Amino acid sequence: MNKQDALTRCRHLLARWLGVGLAALVMGLSLGGHSAHALTAEEAHALAAGDNDARIAALQKLVLKGDPALPSYLEALAADTVKVAGNRAYIVYGDEVKDAATGQVTALPDGAEDVVNNNRMSSEIEAALGVGKLMSKDIAVRTEGIDALNKAADESKLGVIDKALAAETDSKLQGLLKTVRAKAMLVAQDPTMRIEATKALAEDATPEARALLMERLQDPEESNGSVKAALQYALDKVNRKLTWGEHAGVVFTGISLGSILLLAALGLAITYGLMGVINMAHGELMMIGAYATFAVQNVFRTYFPGAFDWYIVLAVPASFLASALVGAILERSVFRFLYGRPLETLLASWGVSLVLMQAVRTVFGAQNVQVENPSWMSGGFDILSNLTLPYNRLVIIAFAALVLIGMTLLIAKTRLGLFVRSVTQNRPMASCMGVNTARVDTMAFALGAGIAGLAGCALSQIGNVGPDLGQNYIVDSFMVVVLGGVGQIAGTVYAALGLGLINKFLEGWAGAVLAKIMVLVIVVIFIQKRPQGLFAMKGRSAEA
Amino acid sequence: MSVVTVPRSVLGTKGWTALMAAVITVLVLAPVLNLLVPAGSAFHLSDYAVALIGKIMCYAICALAMDLIWGYTGILSLGHGLFFALGGYGMGMYLMRQIGRDGSYKSDLPDFMVFLDWKEVPWHWTFSESFIAQMILVVLVPGLLAFIFGFFAFRSRIKGVYFSIITQAMTFAAMLLFFRNETGFGGNNGFTDFKRILDIPIAQPSTRMVLFVLTGMTLIGFYLMARWLVNTKFGRVLQAIRDAENRVMFCGYNPLAYKLAIWTLSAVMCAIAGALYVPQVGIINPSEMSAASGIEIAIWAAVGGRATLIGPIIGAFFVNGAKSWFTQAFPEFWLYFLGLLFILVTLFLPDGIVGGVKRLFNKKAEVKA
Numbered sequence: 021m022n023k024q025d026a027l028t029r030c031r032h033l034l035a036r037w038l039g040v041g042l043a044a045l046v047m048g049l050s051l052g053g054h055s056a057h058a059l060t061a062e063e064a065h066a067l068a069a070g071d072n073d074a075r076i077a078a079l080q081k082l083v084l085k086g087d088p089a090l091p092s093y094l095e096a097l098a099a100d101t102v103k104v105a106g107n108r109a110y111i112v113y114g115d116e117v118k119d120a121a122t123g124q125v126t127a128l129p130d131g132a133e134d135v136v137n138n139n140r141m142s143s144e145i146e147a148a149l150g151v152g153k154l155m156s157k158d159i160a161v162r163t164e165g166i167d168a169l170n171k172a173a174d175e176s177k178l179g180v181i182d183k184a185l186a187a188e189t190d191s192k193l194q195g196l197l198k199t200v201r202a203k204a205m206l207v208a209q210d211p212t213m214r215i216e217a218t219k220a221l222a223e224d225a226t227p228e229a230r231a232l233l234m235e236r237l238q239d240p241e242e243s244n245g246s247v248k249a250a251l252q253y254a255l256d257k258v259n260r261k262l263t264w265g266e267h268a269g270v271v272f273t274g275i276s277l278g279s280i281l282l283l284a285a286l287g288l289a290i291t292y293g294l295m296g297v298i299n300m301a302h303g304e305l306m307m308i309g310a311y312a313t314f315a316v317q318n319v320f321r322t323y324f325p326g327a328f329d330w331y332i333v334l335a336v337p338a339s340f341l342a343s344a345l346v347g348a349i350l351e352r353s354v355f356r357f358l359y360g361r362p363l364e365t366l367l368a369s370w371g372v373s374l375v376l377m378q379a380v381r382t383v384f385g386a387q388n389v390q391v392e393n394p395s396w397m398s399g400g401f402d403i404l405s406n407l408t409l410p411y412n413r414l415v416i417i418a419f420a421a422l423v424l425i426g427m428t429l430l431i432a433k434t435r436l437g438l439f440v441r442s443v444t445q446n447r448p449m450a451s452c453m454g455v456n457t458a459r460v461d462t463m464a465f466a467l468g469a470g471i472a473g474l475a476g477c478a479l480s481q482i483g484n485v486g487p488d489l490g491q492n493y494i495v496d497s498f499m500v501v502v503l504g505g506v507g508q509i510a511g512t513v514y515a516a517l518g519l520g521l522i523n524k525f526l527e528g529w530a531g532a533v534l535a536k537i538m539v540l541v542i543v544v545i546f547i548q549k550r551p552q553g554l555f556a557m558k559g560r561s562a563e564a
Numbered sequence: 565m566s567v568v569t570v571p572r573s574v575l576g577t578k579g580w581t582a583l584m585a586a587v588i589t590v591l592v593l594a595p596v597l598n599l600l601v602p603a604g605s606a607f608h609l610s611d612y613a614v615a616l617i618g619k620i621m622c623y624a625i626c627a628l629a630m631d632l633i634w635g636y637t638g639i640l641s642l643g644h645g646l647f648f649a650l651g652g653y654g655m656g657m658y659l660m661r662q663i664g665r666d667g668s669y670k671s672d673l674p675d676f677m678v679f680l681d682w683k684e685v686p687w688h689w690t691f692s693e694s695f696i697a698q699m700i701l702v703v704l705v706p707g708l709l710a711f712i713f714g715f716f717a718f719r720s721r722i723k724g725v726y727f728s729i730i731t732q733a734m735t736f737a738a739m740l741l742f743f744r745n746e747t748g749f750g751g752n753n754g755f756t757d758f759k760r761i762l763d764i765p766i767a768q769p770s771t772r773m774v775l776f777v778l779t780g781m782t783l784i785g786f787y788l789m790a791r792w793l794v795n796t797k798f799g800r801v802l803q804a805i806r807d808a809e810n811r812v813m814f815c816g817y818n819p820l821a822y823k824l825a826i827w828t829l830s831a832v833m834c835a836i837a838g839a840l841y842v843p844q845v846g847i848i849n850p851s852e853m854s855a856a857s858g859i860e861i862a863i864w865a866a867v868g869g870r871a872t873l874i875g876p877i878i879g880a881f882f883v884n885g886a887k888s889w890f891t892q893a894f895p896e897f898w899l900y901f902l903g904l905l906f907i908l909v910t911l912f913l914p915d916g917i918v919g920g921v922k923r924l925f926n927k928k929a930e931v932k933a
Contacts, residue, residue: 298725298728300859354907354911357911358910358911362724362725363634363640363724363725363728364910364914365910366640366725366728367859367862367863367866367906367909367910368906368907368910368911370859370863370906371863371902371903371904371905371906371907371910372903372906372907373903374899374900374902374903374906375899375900375903375904375907377899378896378899378900378903379900381896382896491855494855495732495733495736495855498729498732499729499733502726502729502730533740533741533743533744536737536740537737537740537741540733540734540736540737541737543730543733544730544733544734544737547720547722547726547730548716548717548720548722549720551720551721551722551726
């Protein structure tokens with residue numbers, strides 16, 4: 021452009037307003053920040069003034085032209101810093117005013133008006149900015165571009181979309197672009213194009229596709245009968261495909277919840293089920309496990325940041341030992357005096373839980389603490405368009421299965437397990453045979469407590485860790501043990517998974533809180549019918 | 565457990581004297597010291613003390629109810645918080661309606677309903693404008709709920725810890741329900757900001773004193789009733805059920821009716837305590853139904869001494885007095901204290917304070933002899 025000309029005009033205007041000395045200074049600045057402009061004054065003005073249709077048409081033309089000066093001007097438009105006067109457009113940066121076409125610093129003429137963008141205009145501007153981003157090398161930037169384009173997808177964008185689709189290499193972004201393309205085609209003038217769009221969406225079968233189809237089907241503008249039929253057909257097809265994913269999703273979250281309940285209840289199956297100790301502090305033993313995980317995580321973060329992803333390997337035994345130790349101390353100091361007095365045990369253990377919670381508050385603070393997932397645990401398998409299985413949930417299901425197997429083997433195959441069984445079946449006889457029953461009690465209680473610690477370690481990976489973490493699980497875990505039948509580990513497993521699944525299925529049509537209430541009511545009614553749980557021990561005892 | 569003695573009348577001479585002293589304290593002494601003695605005087609009973617003692621007397625009624633079902637019948641309920649809250653909510657809604665158009669929205673409906681954009685009072689609050697009807701409901705609803713729940717639970721012979729746990733589950737479910745906005749119980753905030761009761765301003769000292777006296781007389785009345793009840797044949801059967809339920813059955817009694825009657829009575833006592841509690845404390849919300857408050861009622865009874873009727877009342881005063889002192893003086897240590905109280909009482913004072921004192925006296929008597 022003509023430098024001399026610009027300088028003259030600039031000097032002339034500023035001299036009139038600010039005086040020559042200052043003008044020379046500003047002139048220097050504006051010379052430094054110069055860039056190649058190819059926008060004509062007419063184009064800049066057409067974009068900023070006139071009715072929306074004309075402005076959008078001008079915008080489309082410029083986008084296809086691919087003007088390098090366009091993005092910064094569009095950003096100014098999007099930020100509402102553009103004013104128009106006469107047949108020129110100006111960008112206002114605080115006190116500094118530039119001519120939109122030339123980029124020259126200039127003065128704002130009297131009577132300059134703000135450019136107002138309504139919703140439609142702003143989303144068009146966003147989309148045009150998005151087009152610029154579509155060719156970026158950075159995937160995140162491209163995703164942003166597609167999002168912007170998605171908001172204003174219509175027929176006029178098809179050219180740009182096709183161009184981007186041809187260049188796109190990432191399969192996920194290709195899928196997104198295809199959805200945007202179908203969305204744009206769905207509002208096209210030509211009915212055959214709309215029908216083609218329904219086919220593409222039916223192929224796509226994502227929840228977004230379903231929403232688009234439903235929206236168009238209910239749109240009063242859609243009056244073409246054959247398009248409507250095609251929409252309905254595609255919608256049915258998408259629904260059929262999605263239903264599978266949804267059902268599988270409910271089953272998965274149900275199993276996931278069941279595995280958590282199982283972990284929470286397994287320790288209780290030993291302390292309550294086998295030993296008969298009503299331990300209301302069981303939830304707090306879980307909390308201790310979660311805090312032990314937190315502590316191990318902090319140690320790794322400070323001393324071995326390189327191995328941070330594997331802190332969990334050490335956190336699992338640490339949480340087991342921490343809770344088992346607390347459990348052993350509790351058994352020696354409190355519970356052993358209360359065997360055979362279940363109601364007193366209930367009260368004392370409630371007291372223990374209050375003390376443990378308050379102790380954790382004193383040591384770690386009342387606020388929740390952050391336990392971070394190892395990086396290999398975040399993310400998930402994409403099975404279907406609407407079904408992702410998060411890795412951390414999968415790991416916890418596997419972990420629960422391992423704990424279950426380990427515990428069953430321990431009880432069934434080892435010497436300690438044999439002692440535990442013998443003491444619970446007939447304490448005096450076991451004692452006569454030389455079993456140190458007091459020690460077996462302590463070991464068994466520590467084992468149950470340690471398993472609670474493992475549950476806490478698992479919970480720390482999916483939820484908040486705070487002093488009242490255990491409180492949320494105590495009613496549930498007692499429900500599981502009682503429902504499964506006291507002293508029945510197999511019953512505990514069925515009850516945990518069953519409750520998890522029922523809970524999630526009810527949640528689907530009644531909402532989370534009502535589902536929870538219904539489950540509690542179901543359990544209460546069930547216990548009325550079968551007081552001994554699902555798997556009652558057979559016997560002739562009058563005290564049953 | 566304890567040796568059953570048969571007194572001729574409900575109370576002995578000493579007992580009647582103590583009772584008269586209690587009645588005079590509540591009926592004459594407290595009102596005079598609070599209302600007539602000037603605020604500067606050393607004998608003045610502050611409004612704060614009146615409110616605190618009034619509140620604790622409500623708790624003492626709960627502890628007494630808990631003692632009847634736990635101490636005398638051997639059934640530990642963790643659901644008494646629910647009955648207490650039901651009574652409280654019944655009274656609370658009446659008080660909400662008494663606010664009339666003085667709420668922030670100047671509407672006939674309580675503020676929280678206006679906020680939810682409701683046009684009329686939901687069906688379960690149909691009678692909430694009438695004091696008498698609402699007071700009948702305060703007794704009827706928890707009573708009926710306890711009766712139905714108890715009937716099914718006792719009929720299928722659910723006992724011991726099982727019963728405790730399902731009462732806790734029931735309370736937990738109810739708490740979740742009351743927390744919901746759309747159920748018409750005011751959600752998280754519950755009911756508060758009361759202005760009047762029976763068209764009399766609720767905050768003025770004379771109203772508070774009337775409520776205080778009423779609570780005190782109710783407590784004394786319930787105490788006498790319990791005293792009478794445990795010495796009747798009915799009461800004896802209850803204690804027999806506690807000590808050996810199977811033998812009672814083998815003797816030809818059906819425990820169902822006995823358990824159900826005392827369970828329902830206990831629930832109704834709790835509900836009345838709740839209804840007296842709300843106008844004095846000025847708020848009722850779902851936290852009264854939490855597992856913690858249900859268990860706390862049990863600890864009042866345990867600390868004071870189960871299977872003694874004066875024990876739970878002493879326990880309620882001791883624990884709640886300690887609570888109001890601790891939460892002001894050392895707020896961090898209150899839960900340590902409460903937790904240790906749970907543990908130590910169950911380990912070392914199985915008969916509570918009253919039992920401990922009795923043991924002490926018996927030892928002294930033995931030494932003398």
